[in-house]
Amino acid sequence: MVSWIFQKVRKTLQMKPLLLWGIRLLAGLLVWLAAIGFWAVPAAAFALNLVLSGSVALIFLRAYQGTFPEVCDLFSPFRLEQLPHLVGGMAWMSLWVFLWTLIPVAGLVLGPVKLYTYRLTPYILMTRPDVKATEAIQVSARETKGYRGKMFLADLLIYGSWALVLLSCFLGWHKFVSCMSRFAFYWLSQRCWAPP
Numbered sequence: 001m002v003s004w005i006f007q008k009v010r011k012t013l014q015m016k017p018l019l020l021w022g023i024r025l026l027a028g029l030l031v032w033l034a035a036i037g038f039w040a041v042p043a044a045a046f047a048l049n050l051v052l053s054g055s056v057a058l059i060f061l062r063a064y065q066g067t068f069p070e071v072c073d074l075f076s077p078f079r080l081e082q083l084p085h086l087v088g089g090m091a092w093m094s095l096w097v098f099l100w101t102l103i104p105v106a107g108l109v110l111g112p113v114k115l116y117t118y119r120l121t122p123y124i125l126m127t128r129p130d131v132k133a134t135e136a137i138q139v140s141a142r143e144t145k146g147y148r149g150k151m152f153l154a155d156l157l158i159y160g161s162w163a164l165v166l167l168s169c170f171l172g173w174h175k176f177v178s179c180m181s182r183f184a185f186y187w188l189s190q191r192c193w194a195p196p
Contacts, residue, residue: 089133
């Protein structure tokens with residue numbers, strides 16, 4: 001099942017990679033600018049982050065379903081009737097994940113488990129306006145039951161791949177620097193330190 005999903009995601013990303021990654025980078029830039037611009041009012045930056053997270057989730061869901069979005073879709077949740085629903089639901093989810101993480105010792109495991117339990121919350125909030133903001137995490141918990149381990153393994157595969165790429169780049173860079181320093185030492189020993 002996971003390999004089938006990865007194949008479909010790869011196929012989707014190959015169709016319009018610049019558009020999807022561009023929208024994701026724009027959302028990240030807007031969150032970063034909001035954090036700088038609203039440094040005196042962190043709640044505003046936090047709310048903007050929640051809204052843009054939900055918006056990006058919906059954009060990638062629609063792309064996965066075959067409907068390619070436009071950049072203006074990034075701002076679709078800013079409609080007056082949808083904004084409180086999305087911000088409230090995402091804040092409620094963040095609060096509960098935070099509270100689960102606060103449990104001594106067990107919070108180290110329960111926090112990430114609850115992240116996967118509530119993972120579908122942005123999709124539920126964006127696609128089902130009839131679900132209350134405070135009930136979206138319960139709906140997400142029901143719908144992720146039996147799939148949390150698979151979601152974790154999928155994330156582990158992705159982040160593990162990135163870790164291997166970064167490690168190989170680091171080791172390759174380390175080897176390059178090591179070889180260059182040996183070459184420099186050899187060159188200096190031949191040119192500068194050798195007796196005439």
